[in-house]
Amino acid sequence: MKNKFKFKLDSVLKLRAEKTNEAKGELQTILKKRIEKEEAIDSIKDTLVKHSKSRSQHKKLETIQAFYHHKDSLNHKLKQLSYELENLRDIENLKRDKYNAALKEEKVMEKLKEKKHAEHVAEINRMEQNELDDIAIRQYIRKVSNA
Numbered sequence: 832m833k834n835k836f837k838f839k840l841d842s843v844l845k846l847r848a849e850k851t852n853e854a855k856g857e858l859q860t861i862l863k864k865r866i867e868k869e870e871a872i873d874s875i876k877d878t879l880v881k882h883s884k885s886r887s888q889h890k891k892l893e894t895i896q897a898f899y900h901h902k903d904s905l906n907h908k909l910k911q912l913s914y915e916l917e918n919l920r921d922i923e924n925l926k927r928d929k930y931n932a933a934l935k936e937e938k939v940m941e942k943l944k945e946k947k948h949a950e951h952v953a954e955i956n957r958m959e960q961n962e963l964d965d966i967a968i969r970q971y972i973r974k975v976s977n978a
Contacts, residue, residue, distance in 0.1 A: 836951045838944045847937040854930040861923045868916045875909045 838844070882902055 834951070834955060836948050838947055840940065840943065844937070844940040844944060847933065847940050851930070851933040851937045854926065854933040858923070858926040858930045861919060861926050865916065865919045865923055868912055868919055872909060872912050872916065875905050875912065879905055879909070 879902065882898065882905075
C-alpha cells in the first residue's frame with residue numbers, strides 16, 4: 832500500500848527554477864560586460880601611463896601636439912567608459928537582487944516540497960503501523976478465543 836509521493840505544486844517549482852536560471856543568466860551577462868569594461872578602462876590607463884613615460888622623448892612640435900590630442904582623446908574615452916561602468920554596476924546590482932529574490936522563491940518551494948514529502952512519509956508510516964496493529968490485535972483475539 833505504498834503510495835508514490837506527488838507534489839501538487841511541482842509545476843510551480845519548475846517555473847521558479849527556470850526563473851532562477853534566467854535571472855542567473857542575466858546576471859552572468861552583466862558581469863561579463865562589467866568585466867570587459869573594467870579591462871578596457873585598465874587598458875586605457877596603461878596606455879596613458881606609457882604615454883606619460885614616453886612624453887619627454889618627443890622633440891618635434893607636431894609629435895607633441897598629436898601626443899596631447901591622443902591623450903585628451905584617451906581621457907575622454909576613459910571618462911565615457913567609467914560612466915558606462917557605473918551604469919553597468921547599477922544594472923548588476925538590480926540583476927543580483929532579482930536573482931536573489933528568484934533563488935529565495937525557489938528555495939521556499941523546495942522547502943515546502945520537502946515538508947510535504949516528510950508529511951507523506953509520516954502518513955505512510957502511520958498507516959503501516961495501524962495495519963500492523965490491526966493484524967496483531969486480530970491474532971491476539973484469535974489466540975484468546977481459541978484458548
